[in-house]
Each structure stands twice: as C-alpha cells, then as structure tokens.
Amino acid sequence: MKISFTLNGLKKTVLTEAGENVQALLQRLGIFSVRDSDDHQGFCGSDTIIFNGKTVNAGLLIAAQIDGADIKTIESVMKDGKLSAVQSAMVDCGLVQSGYNSPAAALMLTGLLERNPDPSKDDIMDALSPLFSRSAGYQPFFKAVDLAKKRMKDPNYKTEGFTEFREDLREVGKVRRKIDGHQLVAGHKAFVEDMVEPGTCILKMLQSPYAHAYITSIDTTEAEKVPGVVTIITHKNCPDVYYTNAGQGAPEPSPHDRKLFNQKVCYVGDRVAAVVAETEEAADEALKKIKVEYEVLKPVFTWDDAQAPDAPILHKSFVTYGVGAPEDLDEYNKNADPRDGKIHYPFPLRADPHHNLAASVKGGIGDVEKGFQEADVIIDRTFATTQIQCTPTEPHVVFTKMQGDRLVIHASTQVPFHLRRVVAKVLGIPETKIHVIKERVGGGFGSKQDVILEDVAAFATYSTGRPVYYRYTRNQEFNTCSTRKPMRVRVKIGAKKDGTFTAIQMDNEANTGPFGAHALTVPMNACSKNLPLFLCPNMYFTVRIYYSNIMPTGAYQGYGAPKGAFALNSTVAELAEQLGMDQIELMRKNMVHEGAVLEILRCLGEGREGTPALVQSCGLEKALEIGSKMIDWGKEEASDDPDIKIGKGVAIIQQGSGLPGLDHSNAHILMLADGGFSLHSGAADIGTGLDTVMAKVVAEVLNVPLSQVTVMSGDTDHTPFDTGAYASSGTFFSGNAARLAAEDMKQKILQKAAEYLNEPVEDCVLEYPAKVKGKKGEITYAQIAYNTTTGHGSGQLQGIGSFITENHAIPYGANFAEVAVNTRTGEIDVRKFYALLDCGTPINPELAEGQVFGGVLKSIGHSLYEGIILDKDGKPLNDNLQDYNPPTIYDLPKDFQAPLVFTKDPDGPYGGKSISELATNGAAPALAIAIHNACGVWIREWPFTPEKILKGLEKI
Amino acid sequence: MITEFLKPKTIIEAVQLKQATPDAVYMAGGSWINSSRSAMNPETVISLNELDLNFIKQDQDTLRIGAMTTLQDILDNDLIPDYIKGNLKLFRNRNIRNQGTLAGAIAAKNPAFSILTVLIAAEAQLETPTEEISVEKYVTSDCSALILAIRIPLKAAVCSNKHSITARGVSLVSVAAGVFEKQIHLVVAQDGGKIERLTDLEIALNGDSLPDRDELAEKVSKVVASFDDYRTSAAFKKYIAGVMLADCLIKAAKGV
Numbered sequence A: 001m002k003i004s005f006t007l008n009g010l011k012k013t014v015l016t017e018a019g020e021n022v023q024a025l026l027q028r029l030g031i032f033s034v035r036d037s038d039d040h041q042g043f044c045g046s047d048t049i050i051f052n053g054k055t056v057n058a059g060l061l062i063a064a065q066i067d068g069a070d071i072k073t074i075e076s077v078m079k080d081g082k083l084s085a086v087q088s089a090m091v092d093c094g095l096v097q098s099g100y101n102s103p104a105a106a107l108m109l110t111g112l113l114e115r116n117p118d119p120s121k122d123d124i125m126d127a128l129s130p131l132f133s134r135s136a137g138y139q140p141f142f143k144a145v146d147l148a149k150k151r152m153k154d155p156n157y158k159t160e161g162f163t164e165f166r167e168d169l170r171e172v173g174k175v176r177r178k179i180d181g182h183q184l185v186a187g188h189k190a191f192v193e194d195m196v197e198p199g200t201c202i203l204k205m206l207q208s209p210y211a212h213a214y215i216t217s218i219d220t221t222e223a224e225k226v227p228g229v230v231t232i233i234t235h236k237n238c239p240d241v242y243y244t245n246a247g248q249g250a251p252e253p254s255p256h257d258r259k260l261f262n263q264k265v266c267y268v269g270d271r272v273a274a275v276v277a278e279t280e281e282a283a284d285e286a287l288k289k290i291k292v293e294y295e296v297l298k299p300v301f302t303w304d305d306a307q308a309p310d311a312p313i314l315h316k317s318f319v320t321y322g323v324g325a326p327e328d329l330d331e332y333n334k335n336a337d338p339r340d341g342k343i344h345y346p347f348p349l350r351a352d353p354h355h356n357l358a359a360s361v362k363g364g365i366g367d368v369e370k371g372f373q374e375a376d377v378i379i380d381r382t383f384a385t386t387q388i389q390c391t392p393t394e395p396h397v398v399f400t401k402m403q404g405d406r407l408v409i410h411a412s413t414q415v416p417f418h419l420r421r422v423v424a425k426v427l428g429i430p431e432t433k434i435h436v437i438k439e440r441v442g443g444g445f446g447s448k449q450d451v452i453l454e455d456v457a458a459f460a461t462y463s464t465g466r467p468v469y470y471r472y473t474r475n476q477e478f479n480t481c482s483t484r485k486p487m488r489v490r491v492k493i494g495a496k497k498d499g500t501f502t503a504i505q506m507d508n509e510a511n512t513g514p515f516g517a518h519a520l521t522v523p524m525n526a527c528s529k530n531l532p533l534f535l536c537p538n539m540y541f542t543v544r545i546y547y548s549n550i551m552p553t554g555a556y557q558g559y560g561a562p563k564g565a566f567a568l569n570s571t572v573a574e575l576a577e578q579l580g581m582d583q584i585e586l587m588r589k590n591m592v593h594e595g596a597v598l599e600i601l602r603c604l605g606e607g608r609e610g611t612p613a614l615v616q617s618c619g620l621e622k623a624l625e626i627g628s629k630m631i632d633w634g635k636e637e638a639s640d641d642p643d644i645k646i647g648k649g650v651a652i653i654q655q656g657s658g659l660p661g662l663d664h665s666n667a668h669i670l671m672l673a674d675g676g677f678s679l680h681s682g683a684a685d686i687g688t689g690l691d692t693v694m695a696k697v698v699a700e701v702l703n704v705p706l707s708q709v710t711v712m713s714g715d716t717d718h719t720p721f722d723t724g725a726y727a728s729s730g731t732f733f734s735g736n737a738a739r740l741a742a743e744d745m746k747q748k749i750l751q752k753a754a755e756y757l758n759e760p761v762e763d764c765v766l767e768y769p770a771k772v773k774g775k776k777g778e779i780t781y782a783q784i785a786y787n788t789t790t791g792h793g794s795g796q797l798q799g800i801g802s803f804i805t806e807n808h809a810i811p812y813g814a815n816f817a818e819v820a821v822n823t824r825t826g827e828i829d830v831r832k833f834y835a836l837l838d839c840g841t842p843i844n845p846e847l848a849e850g851q852v853f854g855g856v857l858k859s860i861g862h863s864l865y866e867g868i869i870l871d872k873d874g875k876p877l878n879d880n881l882q883d884y885n886p887p888t889i890y891d892l893p894k895d896f897q898a899p900l901v902f903t904k905d906p907d908g909p910y911g912g913k914s915i916s917e918l919a920t921n922g923a924a925p926a927l928a929i930a931i932h933n934a935c936g937v938w939i940r941e942w943p944f945t946p947e948k949i950l951k952g953l954e955k956i
Numbered sequence B: 001m002i003t004e005f006l007k008p009k010t011i012i013e014a015v016q017l018k019q020a021t022p023d024a025v026y027m028a029g030g031s032w033i034n035s036s037r038s039a040m041n042p043e044t045v046i047s048l049n050e051l052d053l054n055f056i057k058q059d060q061d062t063l064r065i066g067a068m069t070t071l072q073d074i075l076d077n078d079l080i081p082d083y084i085k086g087n088l089k090l091f092r093n094r095n096i097r098n099q100g101t102l103a104g105a106i107a108a109k110n111p112a113f114s115i116l117t118v119l120i121a122a123e124a125q126l127e128t129p130t131e132e133i134s135v136e137k138y139v140t141s142d143c144s145a146l147i148l149a150i151r152i153p154l155k156a157a158v159c160s161n162k163h164s165i166t167a168r169g170v171s172l173v174s175v176a177a178g179v180f181e182k183q184i185h186l187v188v189a190q191d192g193g194k195i196e197r198l199t200d201l202e203i204a205l206n207g208d209s210l211p212d213r214d215e216l217a218e219k220v221s222k223v224v225a226s227f228d229d230y231r232t233s234a235a236f237k238k239y240i241a242g243v244m245l246a247d248c249l250i251k252a253a254k255g256v
C-alpha cells in the first residue's frame, strides 16, 4: 500500500506493506536513530518517536497506522547540525556512554520540557519511564534536565554540578564533551547495523531444542533448494578447528573445547545449522526444512549434579596439551568418545573434563590450619549467586564482507585484535587477510569480550564470498549468548577476640555451562579481587569450575569479584556481630592500606605465576570516612510505620586496572599539517569514554586544546595492537600507551624545534597552546608540521608508545546502603546508596560518575531482581527483558550518590586508575548487610526477594 | 504479518466488517496487537481510528470514556477520579500509555493489566453496539463485542495495588477493593492465572464490621487459589494478595 505522512516536517509518500513495522520502515528510510532493542516488545523505548505530538515506540506501530500522521525523530530537534539544549546537556552530564538509545532519551526529555518547562523529579521519571538503559544508571538525567533548562535560555550555559580534579592540569580531570558524544546523541551512523550494505545476506541459526544430545543425522538437501539460500553450515562442513570463544590474550587460560558447530549439542539454543540466504523469508523457510535427528542425553544443570559420581558428561573428549601434558594422558584418552570431539589446553588448567571439571586451582599463603587454631572465633558461611544476562541495548551483531581477497568484519566488540586472531585460526588464514573494524558499541558489559557470532558470519562470508549480516534477536541474547557464571562461595574466617584475623579461607565453585570460556579466571577473581582487601598472614583458596548444560557463560563487568565481595563482606559483617564489634572497626583493623605488600597475589596470577603487589595508592580509609558521615553510620533510624524497619550496610571493594604482566597496549601518534595530532590506538572504547581519556592525556602531554587531538581506535588495519576493553585495563593500559606515544612525540617536537630555532634542546619547552619556546625564539607546531612535511622536510613527526607493567594500580571503594524493609510485605526499599570509589585521578569525572551509577544499579538489579531461570529441560523461562526484570528509572535508590575519592597513583596516566568494573562489586553485600541490620534476616543467595524476606521472618 | 488494514467510517461498518471477517481483530492504539509480547499476529485488522470514540464526558454520576481515549489522556484529564489515576500511575511506561487505550486493555483480558481489577471493583460498565455489559462479565466471558465506551462511577470508594518484581515489571498479583453502600467488592488477578471476584468472602464480610487487617489478610489468602511459577511460589502470591487486599479494603471502607 501507499502511505503518506510528514517526517520531520517533510511530506513523505512510501510504498509499504500495511503491517510493516514502523521502526524498521524508518530505518529503511535512512533514519538510523530509531533503534530496536527488544524485538518490538515495548520494554526499551530505543525506538521512541514523536507521533502526532506524543512519544510512542515506533516498534509498536505498523505502517498503516502512520498514514496521514506527523512523525518526528531526533533529527527534528537539531538546527544546522547543532545539538539541542537537551542533547548537549545529556552529553555533558555523562549520559551518552554506549549511546544506542540516547536519541530516544533525548526525544523523551524534549517532549517533557515542551509540556512542562519546570519538571519535578517525578515528572522526569515519568518522561523517561519507557527507557531501558544500563550504562549510566539514569541518575545523571536529573542533572541533565536542570542543565538543559538553563541552556534553553542561554545556549552557552556551562556544565555544573561535577567536582573537577587536578588543578595543575588543563584537560585531565575536567568536564569536557565526550568526543563521540555528538555523533551518538544526534543519532548519526555509528553502529554495525548502520554499516550494512544493500544486497547483504541474512544469517539465521537453527538452534537445539535439547540441552544435551548427539546429532545423529542432519539433512539439509530440501533446505538448500529454497530459492535464495546461499549456504548452510553444519558440523559436517565446518572447519575442524577447536578454539575458545573467550576474548583473552593468547595462550588463553580457557580450554579450546568447541568448533563452529559440534556434533554434540550442549544447551537449549546451541548451534545446529546456520542458514545464509538472500532474504529473511528464504532463511526462515530453509530453517524449517532442515531435518535433524537427535539422540537425547540426560542433561546436568548444577554444580552438585555435575560432580556427582554418575553425572552425565558433557565433554568425553580427546584431550591434547600445548605444554605440560600429564603423563597418563594416553590412558585418559582411552575413555574419549569421538562424537564429543576434542579439547586442547594451551597449558594445564587442572581440568578433568571426563568428570565435568573444566578447570581448578588452589593456593594460599601462610598456614590456615594454624591460623584457625589460633582463632578465638571462627565463622563459616556459604553464599550463592545466579546466572545473569548482560542485557546490552544493542544486541550482538556483525556484518562481514569480502574486499578483494580480504575479509572485513564490522564488529560490536570489546576485543578487535583477539577477534581477528580467533577468526584467522578458525578460517585457517593469515591475520593479514582480515580487517576488523570496531564500530561504536551499544553496550558490552563483558558479553562482547567473547566471539559470540562473528566466527560463523566470518566463515559464511569467507566460504561464499557473500556479505553477511547476523544480528541476535533479544531472545537469542537470552538463550545463546554469554552470561555471568553462577557461583557458590564458602568463606571461613578465624579471628582473635580483638578482631584480628588469623585465617581466611575461600572455597569457590562455579558453573561454566557448556564451554569453558573464562572458566578459570572469572571464579579466580572472586579471590584475587577480594582476599587482598585484608592483610591476614594465613589465607587459602580453592576454585573448581564445572561444565553443565545451562546456556553459555563468560565475562561480565566485575568478572568474579562481585560474588566474592558478596560472600566475604557478608561474612565479615556476621563476624563483627559475633565479636560484638562495629563492622567498620573490624574492617579497619584488618584492611589493606597504602604501602602494604599483597603477598596473596603471588598465587593468583591468571594462568601464570603471579607477583606480590605493592599498594601505591588506596582510598579505602577516605571512602569509609566520608561514607560513614554521609549515612550517619551507627545511628539507628526509626520509622513511623511499625511494619517498616530501617537498616544500614557497608562493603569494601577493589578491582584491578588491567592484568599486569599479561595485558599490552600500543599507540601511535601523528602530527597533522596544522599542528594538531591524530592518535591511533588499538583500544576499544565501548562507550565508557576511553577515546576521550586518551585524547585528554595526549592534549595534556602536548600542551594543546582537546580539539586539537583526534582519535582513531579499535581498527586492526589502522591501529596498533591492544589487548582490548576488559579486566578494567582501558584507562591504565591504553591510557598509558597514549601517554607514552605523546611523550615520544614531545621529544621529537622538542628536537625539531631546537633544530629550527637553532637552540639547544635543553633550552626548549612546550608551551600552551601548541608551540615551543626556546630562550631566544619560539615556533608553533603548525610551523614545525609545515617544515617537516615539505619537499625538503625530514618527515612527518610520529610518536609511538607501548605499555606493559608489573605494577598494579588497584582501585578501591566503599559502598553504603540504607534500606527500609517492610516486614509485612517483604518489600525492600533502597532509600540511600552511596558509592565512594577511588579511581585515582578521575580523568573524565562526569563519565566516571555515570559509570559508577550504571555499575551500581546493575548490581542492585542482580542482587534484588534478576537471574536467568531454566525449566527442568534447560530452557530459559524469562528469556526476554520484561520477564527478566532489569531495573529502570523507578528502581533507583531514592538518594543515590557517587562521590569520587581522589588518590595519587604513581603508575596510572596522570594518576588514573580503573572504575567501571569496581562499581559492580559492592551493592550485593551492602544491601544484604543492610537488610539484616533492618530485619534480622541474612539472605545468602541472589536475588534478595520479598519472598525470601518473608520466609526468613517466618511469615510464609 | 498484518496484510489488510480496514478503516471503517461508522460503527455499523466496523461491526459488519468483523462479521464478514471473523478472524479480523479490532485495532485501537495497537500497542498490544503489535507488541511481540502479545503474539497475536492477525492478518486483518479493523482500525477504530476513524470512529469518533475519543472523548471523556460526564453523565451525572458517571464518566463515559470513549474507546479510543488513550491511557495518558485519561490520566491527564481532571474529570477522572483518583482511584483510576492511582492505578494508571502504577503502569510506568508513558510511551505505551500514549498509545494504548483503556478499551484495548479491557479487550485484551490480560490478568497482568492491573487496571482491570479496579474497573471490576468499581462496577464499571461497557457500552457495545448491542448492549451494556459489565467489565467483569466482558473479561471473564468469551465476549469480544466492539467496545464503544467505558462507564465508570465518579464517586466510588475503590482502592487498588499490585505486586511486581521491579517497579515496571509485570504485575504478578493485582488487587482492588471497592465498597458501595456497604456492598464489598474484592478482585484479585494473577499473571498466568485468572481475574476473579472473591464472591464468597464478599458475602461473608458484608454487613459485619471488618476484622483487623491481619485477620482480613488471612481470610483473603485462604480463599485465593494460586500456583507456583518460576518467579514466586503459590504461598507467596496467596499471602501478598491477602496483605494487599486487606489494606485496600480497609482504606476503601474508610471512603479512601
């Protein structure tokens, strides 16, 4: 049918089907800003448009409904390409991080301010009620609305309400506009889906209906005959290459236990066959025509069942080792079943796959048995956490195409270089034949650290020559992605009567699901990011990770740290109660401080020998001091309502700043013709503002304004190697590489200037903006650039930086919570949450604050509401956002603050340490402790539901 | 996929189109029909957009809300009584309130749409082309008549609440209590279950002064039938329905 409507003030007439979805239609018309995050369910609001004057979800409209209507999208609010007051306020308040649905949020607020120029907090929540966003935790929206109101009157109104740091510096520590903020909030082309070219084939996956089964036969003959089908890939015609999809540095501390397609399916949703077709309809029809027969096996879902003597085994595989093969390997392999394929260990992970053990490790310092004997009090508790979905608003997506004989991968990834390596391995081609372009990433949170779908799309393109687009549905995000590993953590602490710890033991079990991606390292982090919080001479840990038929797991922001933090802090709080001591006093007595040496890290290297770390900066004490005052620690709060009990909780936390001895970042900088700089870094900015961090560091070193630095990052053809965005490495590793490149450039500028000024180098200094001053004269960078690049020039100035380290720049923090528990309904109301985090110098203070709000709200969600639940056959029951229950703006703590605690770290770039992962570690324990303080119930399993409270109170 | 979009100009035409194509569905805002959550997937829809059904009118002690009036327009209208607004405010999604209509919510008959319990407790009536029918009867029968308007009492002592996991989560248990000239109405709806009046308990409670809240809660819990699902146990749902409904009834009895 033909419909006519007004789009952003212009009349449009289009040919369409009556039922074409309006979100898809608008994208077809080139309006990229109207995005889909939930398969048109109505949960995310990423597709918000203004329809006859009101905001609605375009995904809930069909074309016939907009005939004659007036439609406005974000493009309508911008004049001459300039950001509106709302848009600029959103960027400047740190809200535009991954940015996938920032245009939608901007439209909601634009509508609000048109209706009501002076909205209350409730009005703002109401306006943003349709939005689901994870990166900045909603809280900064209140500041942004205030700023937008002021900017509507005075477009030059300065950003306010953020603490800035380092008076001695010009750009670092200051609020500056995020360098990709404009592009994202304006809804410009930015994401993989925007890069797809006409004529691209669609990839669709046939997924296993069984949690555990052998494919006994698969017949694709009829499916291949469907017109438009290009190829069908199954375990029969895929490369015989085993790999891990974990995006980790090679050799990975994860077993290579999968091929593109396996004969054995190991979870409901596992890959069975990929159909590549010219149209979606052809792909759907072909999927129906693939005939598969299965031999169904008994599944196993829990760590207890997985380690039972008669447990079904997922990988009775033929095992090989890169180094360190055990002597009895031949004997071991006699039990292998060829249908289970192979597992290759680059190095030993103390695994026993024939008993479902994916990896294990143990270690410690001192003598814990002796420590426990010396204790006056011993406490021993066990905690469990659930399987958590990362829920990025942009689902996993990839676009692959051939360019000559090279494969180009447009990816939404945290690890462009690992992605290139893994794909090269699977395809059996050199890395020179692959170009990975990391586009803007609409949320990663760890799940885009792994090669989730790029491998199969790459193979499809490489083997057919055809461009291929593969985008997960939201449903696939839930049933065939990467999730937080469920864990069970037992903590045992021995202490003297005065509170001195004599021994700490942590026993960890994790469920890795069907494959061992991050199997060893995630659960190890429960120990390595928590035990060093305390200085105890006797510590011991065990970690055992089991295979099972739950959906795959991998990395998630915080890695294993939030689970260990939950267990350790909760146990310390219980111990304080037993000792009759204040929890903070007990923590202070034992906790780490500046100058301490963390011996325990010697046995907690990730897949290698670790090294003890010297703590060079530590904001713990300061965080506890400020937080205690803010929350009035120790004061009992009474409620007017006898049903409501109020309680407070606190937790101390730490993370790392990348992996010393393992991570590696490189950067390359060029001087441009006008004396500006172009930084090329392999780093992957996934929305956190890493490109802005690097630009600021370069501007600072080279004495130029931020506008004089441009950043190209995460492109394997045009930037040097970087391990990628994970393990909180961005600011510390990539930021330091950028700093080193800029310092190299600085030396070269000084040398050239000295030559042109005819003065000794020692007499020359850089001066803001963009010039070199000698004792006698001065020269601008522009002049140097001109001189070096003329026909007689000595060559464009180029600086390189490469950063590795054995030093740890550990970020610390304390989280305080106040909850009101309704003892009649079990409801938990988070009245106050104060997250005080020490990231050294906050290089982007407004973005750091947003990261903290986002991280904390995510973990409030994990603690109170979320968790994937499987039915008895292993199918996820809450496999969509509405039923999965992530928090939205109405679930914010009533009083939510995130003051940044400044410390001086000698190793970070201008003292910067990491922040975002740290933010996810403290909510679970702070809330659990506050709940207990309120109503006397200890909850030791996520999520803390009203039902568990009522059971604890023996009301049901 | 919807392939046919019919646009009747009159109510009679709409009804005739439905008779001629029984598989066709009426479309008001389309927020539920088009949502992947409803899994409706009709091929033909009969749009109600060109019927003149977008109004809110007072008729003595009753308000008439036209079937095409959106939930947001209802919320923004000064005539609408607080017992309706209070419940609509618990539906925390302005975009869907801007698109969805009250008639659409009723006709969807989904126990998770908490506004239904309020309408039943308030004895709201529906105008259809052939008859006037109570909301209760409409949603608990297989009636699918075209709704033209909803009639709600302006002054009603009705109080409602819901339990969901997050503020914007699915209403797992919704309750409403109404008191009319000492006649008590108690309504409970459970997602995945049904919408029901607790008639026996209403009769048992009528005439007497109300027991205290805990006893009342226990009485409600006892008569509510429930079921375990992956989110909550039956025991929890029975308990929470009891607590919420007891509080609502006590408030309603006080005239809210």
Ligand SMILES: Cc1cc2nc3c(=O)[nH]c(=O)nc-3n(C[C@H](O)[C@H](O)[C@H](O)COP(=O)(O)OP(=O)(O)OC[C@H]3O[C@@H](n4cnc5c(N)ncnc54)[C@H](O)[C@@H]3O)c2cc1C
Pocket (backbone or CB within 6 Å): A041, A042, A043, A882, B025, B026, B027, B028, B029, B030, B031, B032, B033, B034, B035, B037, B048, B067, B071, B090, B091, B092, B093, B096, B099, B100, B101, B102, B103, B104, B105, B106, B107, B108, B112, B113, B114, B115, B116, B144, B145, B146, B147, B148, B171
């Ligand atoms: C993600 C999501 C969350 C929601 N959350 C809530 C919530 O928290 N609380 C709540 O109360 N509701 C909730 N709803 C439901 C919402 O109220 C309905 O979607 C909306 O009111 C339906 O109105 P509509 O006009 O869009 O109906 P449509 O989508 O047009 O139609 C819905 C149904 O009603 C029928 N119909 C429509 N109008 C008529 C009529 N006049 N006569 C006869 N039949 C008719 C249609 O045939 C269809 O079966 C939610 C919906 C979605 C999509």
Ligand code: FES
Pocket (backbone or CB within 6 Å): A023, A035, A036, A037, A038, A039, A040, A041, A042, A043, A044, A045, A046, A047, A057, A058, A059, A060
């Ligand atoms: S309905 Fe499309 S993003 Fe929610």
